[in-house]
Amino acid sequence: MDTKRTEPAGIAIRPATADDSPLLMKAIIGLAAHVGEADGVACTEDDIRRFGFGEKPAFEAVIAEVDGVFAGMCLFFPVFSTWYGRPGVFVQDLFVDQRFRSLGVGERLLRHVARHCLNGGGVYMRLAVDDDNARAHPFYVRLGFEWTSDQRSYIASGPTFAALSETTGEPT
Template sequence: MTDITIRPATIKDAGTIVALIHRLAAFEQAATAPALTEETVRRDGFGERPLFTVLLAEASGRACGGVVLLESYSSWAGQPTLMVHDLFVEADMRGRAVGRKLLAEAARLAMARGCCRMDVNVLTWNRTAQDFYGALGFGPLEDWRPWRLDGPALARLAETRK
């Protein structure tokens, strides 16, 4: 079996990160392609104020998976939190504990940052992902459902003055 290593992404990995996100979008059968570019990855992930963290999984010198993490804050707990925003493992590497290793490293990072929890959103149709996260100890929040404001609705609200 090939050894899997997990490491923090660097600015030189921008192209790899974009490629993984595009493959994730294809897997999820997304209606539109991600707008993410190498330039936005370099600016937003490695600029003056990084907005996300990426951990990469490698096997035999090849990136075979990655996880995009966002730090947030729980005003209720009074502590930071870590959000698993995107997790992707190449099809030929699934079933080899790559996702588990990525999330274990993310958990270590969360602990090092003083986070009280890690959160993840799972697509309703992706039973395999639900089972995977459940086996690691994640559980659904029965009383919570994500809501979103974007595009024209976001712009309309931003223009509200009353």
């Protein structure tokens, strides 16, 4: 049995626009459902438009299409490493529609973002993968990503973030 993966000839990667907000939102919900967290998504299409395509974008995204049909997306934003002294990119979300998985779409998206980062002076790409996303782990390892056991990811959100952001007598 031939297990070689074949990429469709018609994969196109393009920058997302505000008009793609419904597709990005669909992908975010699809990704959340894939990891069993569909009920945890509070983001809306309006949030995507406002924060991704407004005056000061908080992220960028690229869309993959196969023969003109939405196949996936990669949402990312710039980061900076004081250790490297260079910029990089953090991939927040990588999603490939079920119909197009194992065709090279995810790899093409990541390679596109890596080139975009490199062209802007960047030297690294960072991402986080849900522990339970068993299919994703070998995919990233195959592409050369390394798991960093020397760092932990923490988050302050909701009431914790609100409390952290309150002024507590510090000079402004």
